[in-house]
Amino acid sequence: MTKINPSPPKKPKREEMAKSECLxxxxxxxxxxxxxxxxxxxxxxxxxxxxxxxxxxxYRDLRILIQLCHNETVEEPETCSWQLWQVLEKKFRAKKL
Known part of the structure; x- marks a missing residue:
């Protein structure tokens, strides 16, 4: 009868360890x-x-992106507020009826 020795567990390769650290x-x-x-x-x-x-x-790219988002000022288009008021007024009137 042949005796089978289980092989010891393999150590993870350096590349595999690096990938898991990156993940x-x-x-x-x-x-x-x-x-x-x-x-x-x-x-x-x-x-x-x-x-x-x-x-x-x-990491650096994300930090730059976050900084740009914090510094960015977005101007509301003039039509946006007018359209918003129209929608709100319509909903308000519908609730009053």
């Missing part, structure tokens, strides 16, 4: 930006950023 980083990116993580998680994510160029680019 984790992407999944908690908004919490990271808001610093809404435990100190240990913040340290781990900063460490990941220091070694991963792809995540660093994603």
């Amino acid at each position: 984790e980083f992407i999944n908690i990116l908004t919490e990271f930006i808001d610093a809404d993580l435990t100190e240990n998680r913040l340290i781990a994510m900063r460490s990941h950023l220091s070694t991963c160029l792809k995540c660093t680019k994603i």
Whole structure:
């Protein structure tokens, strides 16, 4: 009878570990930006950023996008407020009847 030795579990490859770290980083990116993580998680994510160029680019791009959104002023078109008043007036009159 042949004895079969189960092979030991394989260690994850470095690339696989990096991918899982990237996925984790992407999944908690908004919490990271808001610093809404435990100190240990913040340290781990900063460490990941220091070694991963792809995540660093994603992080920087998102920060820039957020900053642009905060700085952007949107002017309401003149017709918008007029149309809004018409809709509100129509609904108000319908409720009064």
